[in-house]
Amino acid sequence: MERYHHHHLSNSNCSINNNNNLSYDSKISPYSRFIYALNAPESKRQYPKRFQVFLDFLKIEGPTIEDKANKFYDLILSNGSEWLEIQLIRFFTLQNNRVVRMERYHTIYGRSI
Numbered sequence: 001m002e003r004y005h006h007h008h009l010s011n012s013n014c015s016i017n018n019n020n021n022l023s024y025d026s027k028i029s030p031y032s033r034f035i036y037a038l039n040a041p042e043s044k045r046q047y048p049k050r051f052q053v054f055l056d057f058l059k060i061e062g063p064t065i066e067d068k069a070n071k072f073y074d075l076i077l078s079n080g081s082e083w084l085e086i087q088l089i090r091f092f093t094l095q096n097n098r099v100v101r102m103e104r105y106h107t108i109y110g111r112s113i
Contacts, residue, residue: 031069057091 034051038044048065055068060075062068076084 029066029070030073031066034069054091057094058087 035044035048038047051069052065055065055072058072058075060068060071062071
């Protein structure tokens with residue numbers, strides 16, 4: 001049985017808690033929340049692909065990006081925010097190093113980026 005469900009966020013899934021904060025049904029998948037938070041159509045098109053690159057970097061396996069995102073969410077819950085911070089720093093460092101290597105390559109061979 002699946003732990004998360006892919007829902008559109010509608011009034012039936014929303015509630016207002018005692019502090020007047022909007023909260024959502026906990027059965028909405030973390031990936032659905034991620035997609036919902038993307039406002040611009042261009043972001044909705046690009047960010048899932050970029051997120052997939054990060055999930056691949058973490059070697060999180062699954063048949064769909066949503067399955068991988070849910071596993072990622074579970075890893076954050078079990079390992080904590082410090083683990084997440086370390087993984088993000090590792091990923092950003094790798095990406096920055098790739099850019100620096102490409103800049104050096106283009107400087108050496110006289111090609112513009």
